[in-house]
Amino acid sequence: MISSSRTQDNSLRPVTMKRNCIMHAEGSCLISCGNTKVLCTASVEDKVPPFLRGSGKGWVTAEYALLPRSTAVRVPRDSVKGRINGRSQEIQRLIGRSLRAAVDLEALGERCITLDCDVLQADGGTRTASITGAYVALVDALRWLRGTGAFEKLPLRSQVAAVSVGKVDGRLLLDLCYDEDSSAEVDFNVVMNGHGDFVEVQGTGEGGVFSRAEMNGMLDLAASGISELMEAQWTTLDWHDEEAW
């Protein structure tokens, strides 16, 4: 049995990604990071949001939801409450921004790709797992579009992956599970691209605060974790550099 826990403070939890797991979607990936499991699908539509109509530019957007029993205590469905909860909205906006950073929207053309990230089992890091898995689904959807003759070269600007880091009892930890996350004094979600630049950095110190030095320590940890996740994406996608850059 594969362990679901990290072996060291600076190592990732075991990661697996399964491509093409949903028959209808143009791209799909079931990602596991430790016990966290997220089903990511990419859906291609030939229409864009109103603000882009006629612009020739495409769009990438995301939706995120927890299945009711993905969590230790069952959470009511948003549909029952009649509105998307604030946390989910915040997360799906982050996923959308992060994946848009991966795509050349002009080269994509007037199309929309929707990334649905549905958490089947939650144990910390669901938003960063969503970003990492959605990237795989996105690339397969772009390959599908290439297959239809939409373009010759995949309209990718860069690879994108994400991980969480935190300070727990004064220790800096990579890829927090739920128990670690809920006792963390500081919690960072870091999204990077394949050139080692940052796409998004969100650091929160609700229970505590953090110094510049601690922040630097956490960003170092994140960079090493993301580099490992990118290799896993590469392998899963059976990637050839000439596909895009």
Next chain:
Amino acid sequence: MISSSRTQDNSLRPVTMKRNCIMHAEGSCLISCGNTKVLCTASVEDKVPPFLRGSGKGWVTAEYALLPRSTAVRVPRDSVKGRINGRSQEIQRLIGRSLRAAVDLEALGERCITLDCDVLQADGGTRTASITGAYVALVDALRWLRGTGAFEKLPLRSQVAAVSVGKVDGRLLLDLCYDEDSSAEVDFNVVMNGHGDFVEVQGTGEGGVFSRAEMNGMLDLAASGISELMEAQWTTLDWHDEEAW
């Protein structure tokens, strides 16, 4: 590779059920019927709906939803539209009624079990697969409750499973896939218990109508399919009759 299609008009599509697939739920089952895949979880709560408070009786209820890309064309989330669509409501009410028929609510005691049926991939028969899979999750949740000392004998009245049948181009078919279902003149969903009685029969002839004779033919087909599904439930659950009856 396992085929996803029926070998004969009167045979089921290949069925698999995977128990205990979600770590947080008291019971869970991932059921596949052909290409249809539904994740069923059972959640136990120590409170009942207002109309049962103080009655000593328990309750079993269900929620049903399609993941956005479980279908050929992406369906918007109910949470985005702010309400549960009519079809989902109708289905989750059917699932709830069917599983309540399996349980002795008095012996369950003042507890509520919620069965969440989330369709990961849809190819016809999602509501009947939900019922058949939810039964497995339900039994495991009852075993979990027994483990906590809630009761000695599982409060089950009977086994419950369901299947669809239909008339397509004049032929009676068992366990329709989506393409068959959408061209069916008549569509039946049949829920039965382990004693060969009916729990629910819903027959609809929107494109056509049906005679008593055709109805009898379809119910015969359903009964044979349900009997096979019950054996699969038995095996999956590693069942011993002395557990309940």
Next chain:
Amino acid sequence: MISSSRTQDNSLRPVTMKRNCIMHAEGSCLISCGNTKVLCTASVEDKVPPFLRGSGKGWVTAEYALLPRSTAVRVPRDSVKGRINGRSQEIQRLIGRSLRAAVDLEALGERCITLDCDVLQADGGTRTASITGAYVALVDALRWLRGTGAFEKLPLRSQVAAVSVGKVDGRLLLDLCYDEDSSAEVDFNVVMNGHGDFVEVQGTGEGGVFSRAEMNGMLDLAASGISELMEAQWTTLDWHDEEAW
């Protein structure tokens, strides 16, 4: 005074239908089945739902609601709760399907007929009374359309009516009133057409289950009740067979 109760297990409650009771509607019928009173109106619009635009085909749909004090205990309005409750949705979907079975949608042409069934007083069997009364309103709306030159022959495929049957204390009863319905072990709603075929059969055994033999007994009862209701529709509509078939 007309009695509101059945004289025998296999007889209908007293039925009355009043046509053209609402001045603005293209068709309308106030139907009473025992103490149950439903106001049915048919509204013609020159537009169809998006999925039919440009198809040349028409549509028939239904909405169903209880007035707040149609019931023994006042029910809050759906508008106050901000959503249609599940039971009403399920019922209005059934009414819509049943009446579509009565109409040749191609011959109707690209028009929509909405059947509003508002329960003024509820005493069991509101969904089947809605179907039976809505058929009368529908025919009058089709006659109104014929008067405008939309077609020469009414685009009807068949007559449609509905009734409930149930098993109460082991007895099979036709056309249940509320008290009988709430103590029934099995409850069937049966919709048939004028050729003696079934349009829809919904049988539910929440409190109990039912055998094939019992089902057959209930369907026999339903068939005889529906035949009587169809005569009443005929008389109310002052029908001439050459109008449609």
Next chain:
Amino acid sequence: MISSSRTQDNSLRPVTMKRNCIMHAEGSCLISCGNTKVLCTASVEDKVPPFLRGSGKGWVTAEYALLPRSTAVRVPRDSVKGRINGRSQEIQRLIGRSLRAAVDLEALGERCITLDCDVLQADGGTRTASITGAYVALVDALRWLRGTGAFEKLPLRSQVAAVSVGKVDGRLLLDLCYDEDSSAEVDFNVVMNGHGDFVEVQGTGEGGVFSRAEMNGMLDLAASGISELMEAQWTTLDWHDEEAW
């Protein structure tokens, strides 16, 4: 056939009121004013809104809705749109205030009476017909409460009725039908009590404006119409002054 129109500028349209028309309600009245028909029911509940709990005082509130096809063009249900429209809210607040003026809320005791006014057919003056009809339903609900021993004398402060008046093409008209109302330059809704005092006056001049003299002319017309309506209430209720004052 009874005409639905006024014989003179200063006469009411034909008025009828039918009491006890809904079996479940503690009070009910189907009122017709010309072609306008409103079903008013009064429902008694043994609880009051939060701001009155423990005060010993009661409450009277109202809800108003148009049935979808009460109007010339079908109006969508508020439940479908997920919210009560502004016009209905404004009207039901007016009905509630007007009927509260009729009741001694202290003597009513900690109970709530809900007046549901559902318009079956609309031809102008639906809000004033609702007030006039709801008064009848309210009195019968109070009599029902007296029958249960809640009080000995009906807790009524006064009789209440309402009518509309307007200026159409420079002429002052009583009790406008829809066609008159929609071409009116000025539209007044007037609610009075049995002592000739005003409970509510709402005058609107969207298309035009009005002088003090015109206002006085309209209030005179209203007073005479209301006096006639009060007699009709009296007769309908078979009223004896010693019941309350």
Next chain:
Amino acid sequence: MISSSRTQDNSLRPVTMKRNCIMHAEGSCLISCGNTKVLCTASVEDKVPPFLRGSGKGWVTAEYALLPRSTAVRVPRDSVKGRINGRSQEIQRLIGRSLRAAVDLEALGERCITLDCDVLQADGGTRTASITGAYVALVDALRWLRGTGAFEKLPLRSQVAAVSVGKVDGRLLLDLCYDEDSSAEVDFNVVMNGHGDFVEVQGTGEGGVFSRAEMNGMLDLAASGISELMEAQWTTLDWHDEEAW
């Protein structure tokens, strides 16, 4: 410091209006009446509601809301509750009707002006202050439109302002503050135009009732208060009669 209270029963509370206080709006006015402060903005859009499309006529509409802590006890936001409360809807409909009376909608042309009235601090009379302040914002928006060449003469039919009056402990008072308003037996909101005609009169006697004589006394008070408010509008707007009439 300027006092926030009336010096006599028949005098207004101190009034101030500040024009052009919001940089983005085509017109804006921050009005204070005693402690009541309302921010009114006028927004011009080149589209009209569906019922006016292609008619060549324009539209004026209003929205009204209380900031959560404009009141003594914090009120929840409508957005949190998911619907506009009834009182706000009623008020914004009144504001819209009143300001439409000020404008020649034909001469405005196919444009919509939305008047947003947001109450920053509430101390009685917020709806009448909204009307009086919105008039100032509206005129500046029309001047802005004139500057774009939309028309040469401002499409105004008349000046419009509003005030409340009431009967408190038997005394007739002009321009009630919150404490007076909540203990008033009768409460009038009066909207007049610059020719001394009434645009809207709404008188409510929930706690009490009122005679014709009392009504006349209140309308006299209102007329004198409105005349004073119109002078203040004139001064604020630096008005020249040749601008419109």
Next chain:
Amino acid sequence: MISSSRTQDNSLRPVTMKRNCIMHAEGSCLISCGNTKVLCTASVEDKVPPFLRGSGKGWVTAEYALLPRSTAVRVPRDSVKGRINGRSQEIQRLIGRSLRAAVDLEALGERCITLDCDVLQADGGTRTASITGAYVALVDALRWLRGTGAFEKLPLRSQVAAVSVGKVDGRLLLDLCYDEDSSAEVDFNVVMNGHGDFVEVQGTGEGGVFSRAEMNGMLDLAASGISELMEAQWTTLDWHDEEAW
């Protein structure tokens, strides 16, 4: 006239804060940062959210909204759309977290302080201005509570303020106005406490990405801006260190 623009890349726009501007609120502050104006109120309630009941701990939460015409193009109210938009939810969650970092929730006791941040005029940096202004309102609400005897020493852990920084055309700019913000390649919102530690860092590079070096440059700029804002808070609040720490 005070200029609304920055004099240098590393200087703040002109800042003003006006305390006690809303009579009903326990604390209030109207903050201007350049042309951005936010009205912040603090409301004290003697109850806490369910998850804190009986814990003895208090809570601080925030709500954020744009007035419809605070922006260049009018934005529809959330109440009209029936739900809070995602951006507002994300911002109000950020404000809440930031201000909770300022307060010792145990010492606050079982009370809730709600910070309402309503943007009257928007020109970039509304979320950071909200945090900076809300801190002032919060401190005054705590002083008000101290006045009621709730505690002797203000339950503050630290001062909190926030500012935005960005990279525009390769230049690092402090305190972006709307035009700068919308053309920024990278946008940081930084919240710090009075000890120079970070409370929250949110950096987004939708149009671009950023290196560690650029991030450090932006954090330096933010730290200097926040230090200046803290002095302004100090002066506005007329602060004495012995009040809390």
